[in-house]
Amino acid sequence: MAKTVGVVMAERVKVGLLDDHTLQGALQEFPKRTDDTNALLEMPTDALCELICDSIAEVAPAGSEISAVGVAMPGIVHKGVILDSPNLPQLKGAHVRENVETGLKARGIDWTVQVFNDADAVAAGLAASRGRLDRSVRVWTIGNGIGFGRFPYTEGPWEGGHTTVTLDPKENYCGCGGRGHLEGIMGHRAMRLRFLDLEPDEVFAAAKKGDRRCVEFVELWHRALAAATASQIHLEGPGKFYYTGRDIQRLELPLLKQYLYEMVKMSPLQSYTVEVLPEEHTTSVIGAGAAAEYVIRSAV
Numbered sequence: 001m002a003k004t005v006g007v008v009m010a011e012r013v014k015v016g017l018l019d020d021h022t023l024q025g026a027l028q029e030f031p032k033r034t035d036d037t038n039a040l041l042e043m044p045t046d047a048l049c050e051l052i053c054d055s056i057a058e059v060a061p062a063g064s065e066i067s068a069v070g071v072a073m074p075g076i077v078h079k080g081v082i083l084d085s086p087n088l089p090q091l092k093g094a095h096v097r098e099n100v101e102t103g104l105k106a107r108g109i110d111w112t113v114q115v116f117n118d119a120d121a122v123a124a125g126l127a128a129s130r131g132r133l134d135r136s137v138r139v140w141t142i143g144n145g146i147g148f149g150r151f152p153y154t155e156g157p158w159e160g161g162h163t164t165v166t167l168d169p170k171e172n173y174c175g176c177g178g179r180g181h182l183e184g185i186m187g188h189r190a191m192r193l194r195f196l197d198l199e200p201d202e203v204f205a206a207a208k209k210g211d212r213r214c215v216e217f218v219e220l221w222h223r224a225l226a227a228a229t230a231s232q233i234h235l236e237g238p239g240k241f242y243y244t245g246r247d248i249q250r251l252e253l254p255l256l257k258q259y260l261y262e263m264v265k266m267s268p269l270q271s272y273t274v275e276v277l278p279e280e281h282t283t284s285v286i287g288a289g290a291a292a293e294y295v296i297r298s299a300v
Contacts, residue, residue, distance in 0.1 A: 002067035004289035005060050005111075007052055009040065009073045009088070010118055011144065014281065015055040017064075018289040019126040023282050028057050045094045052096075053103035062108035069113045070292030071100060072121035072284055074145060076157045080115045083157075087145045101279070113294040117158065118284060119147025124294070125287025126242055126277075127151045133294070138232065140225065142245035145175070145204040146183045148232070152298075153291065161187070165227040185224040204250050222252065226259035229274070233264055238272035246279055 003024075007015045013030040015259040016023045031039050034070065040048065052071060060066050069299055073096065077083025080097025097115045104111060116124075117140045127137045133151075138158070148160020161183040162176060173193045174184030183188045191200040194217070207214035229241055243251055253276050262272055 002293060003060075004293050005056055005066055005069045005283035006121070006287065006289035006292075007055060007069065007071045008121060008284045008288055009048070009052065009071070011040065013040070013051055013055055014051075014285050015059055016285040016289075017059045018225045018286060021286055021290050022133035023286065025059070027282055027285060028055060033260055040088065043090070045090050046099070048091070048102055049094075049096060049099040050089075051285075052055065052100055053107060056104060057107050057109060066111050068109050068289070068292035068296050069100075069104075070116060070121065070288030070289075070290070071096060071290040072116045072118040074118050074147070076159060076264055077115050077117050079132055080113070082115075084176075085090060088202070090248070105297070112292075112296065114295050116153065116288060116291050117147070117149065119149030119160075119290060120151065120153055120158070121149065121152040121284040122147070122244065123242075123287065124153075124291040125283035127186065128286055128290040133290070136239060137242070138236075138239065139242040139244060140229070142186065142243065142247045142251065144188045144246070146186050147245075148228075151287075151291070152294065160228060163228040163231055176271035182224050182228045186221055194298075199245070202249075218252075219255070222255045223259050225251070226256055227265055229256075229272075230260060230263035232274055233269050240270050240273045240275065242275050242277055244277040244279055244283070248276060248279055251276055 006018055006085045014027055014029045074087045075091060076083040082091040082094045082096055085091040097113050101113045122138045122141050123139045126139060127133045137151045139149045146161035148158060162178060162181045164180045165182050166180045171180045171184055173190035174181035175189055188200055195203050203214050207218040
């Protein structure tokens with residue numbers, strides 16, 4: 001199997017050298033300071049692309065036999081260009097593939113680079129690690145933002161986190177400015193705006209103790225995710241859905257299943273299954289490399 005490099009940029013940059021969809025050596029993270037969680041938000045696009053190039057060169061120096069490089073980022077990605085990225089707004093309009101390939105050539109490295117949405121990389125990573133590269137994989141990622149990933153990749157924005165799940169005009173907490181969005185309910189930033197007196201983890205802890213305001217919100221949180229999943233079932237059909245991410249511990253699977261049962265009533269669509277997975281930091285990195293390899297092989 002070919003060797004690839006997977007890179008994921010979210011709160012931090014994670015990069016790994018992969019062989020047969022298996023991480024070789026330790027996963028590298030940048031910046032090196034683990035407490036610097038806002039560093040990427042403060043970096044201009046050119047600096048971010050240079051950081052990606054430096055990261056790739058560190059794990060796979062010039063002369064390494066690499067078949068492809070996959071770079072995964074939050075936002076709408078089209079042919080290597082970030083059309084929009086609410087969570088890293090400086091990336092909007094950035095020609096990431098071109099910039100990274102140019103930066104690598106300046107370092108004596110001439111490899112093909114593919115760019116993907118970070119949730120799509122998680123889906124590809126699950127497909128690669130679970131032997132599901134021959135079938136469709138759909139995944140919701142729950143963290144600072146809410147992502148919807150699918151494998152194999154199909155052209156389209158696939159911004160599932162911005163699915164409209166309520167018509168309430170007061171639901172305006174989404175970072176993109178849209179009303180009624182899933183991320184405007186479930187997103188970390190949105191919850192902090194909604195509960196100015198509580199942090200998101202405190203909201204869920206208070207709900208477990210019976211605080212009515214928090215209990216009602218936790219129910220809304222689960223209904224919103226169920227509504228977005230039900231919409232995907234009605235559009236693309238049933239099948240398996242995975243749920244993972246940094247804040248996956250907030251998800252109560254029985255509650256999600258209850259609300260899904262209330263929303264999907266046509267019998268041909270009820271053969272869906274749902275599975276919660278703990279966040280695994282290597283999954284998206286493996287997926288970025290696997291997705292890049294898949295694109296190259298599909299083009300042959």
